[in-house]
Amino acid sequence: QVQLxxxxxxxVQAGGSLRLSCAASGRTIAMYHMTWFRQAPGKERxxxxxxxxxxxxxxxxxxxKGRFTISRDTANNTVYLQMNRxxxxxxxxxxxxxxxxxxxxxxxxxxxxxxxxxxxxxxxSS
Numbered sequence: 093q094v095q096l097x098x099x100x101x102x103x104v105q106a107g108g109s110l111r112l113s114c115a116a117s118g119r120t121i122a123m124y125h126m127t128w129f130r131q132a133p134g135k136e137r138x139x140x141x142x143x144x145x146x147x148x149x150x151x152x153x154x155x156x157k158g159r160f161t162i163s164r165d166t167a168n169n170t171v172y173l174q175m176n177r178x179x180x181x182x183x184x185x186x187x188x189x190x191x192x193x194x195x196x197x198x199x200x201x202x203x204x205x206x207x208x209x210x211x212x213x214x215x216x217s218s
Contacts, residue, residue, distance in 0.1 A: 094118040094207045096188045101212030104178055108216070112173040114188030114209060121164060122147070125191040125198035126171045127205060128162065130184035130214075140186070141173060142198030149197045155181075178216045185211040 100112040114126070127142030141162040142151040150162055161174040171188060189205035191198070199205075 094121075094124065094190050096190060096207055096209035098186065098188050098209040098212040101186060101214045103215045103217065106178060106180055106216055106218050108178050109174070109176045110178065110214060112175065112186055112188075112212060112214070114171040114173075116169045116171070116190065120166065121145075121169050121171060121190070122166050123193055124207075125193055125195075125204075126162075126164060127151075127189050127191065127198050127200075128171075128173045129187045129189055129202065129205075130182075131187070131211075132181075132184040135184075137187070137202060139200045139202075142200070143171065144196060144198050145193030146196070151198050151200060175214070178214075180216045180218045183214060183216050185213050187211045 128140040131137040159177045164171045188209040190207040191205040
């Protein structure tokens with residue numbers, strides 16, 4: 093079992109940057125596909141970016157490609173989401189999730205992720 097705690101959210105102006113962190117405990121993140129999801133008010137939770145358990149494969153939603161970067165530090169058991177050129181439509185609660193390391197690429201389906209953090213709020217003002 094793994095526990096996840098997100099941090100780094102906040103209020104930022106459009107065009108600005110934030111770096112989210114997801115600190116894991118209990119088991120090494122190298123056992124899991126690690127993915128960031130987000131949920132805006134009144135909308136369904138959607139995938140943002142993921143990194144495979146091997147660290148060799150990443151996935152980005154079209155809406156964030158070229159602006160967001162997912163990375164991990166296995167020594168510190170932490171996953172990061174660097175968010176640049178933020179837009180008001182990026183406003184959401186961002187969740188970190190861990191899914192069993194099956195397959196070479198991080199899955200995009202919410203049901204594939206067993207462990208979730210509590211979320212961190214990101215607000216981008218125009």
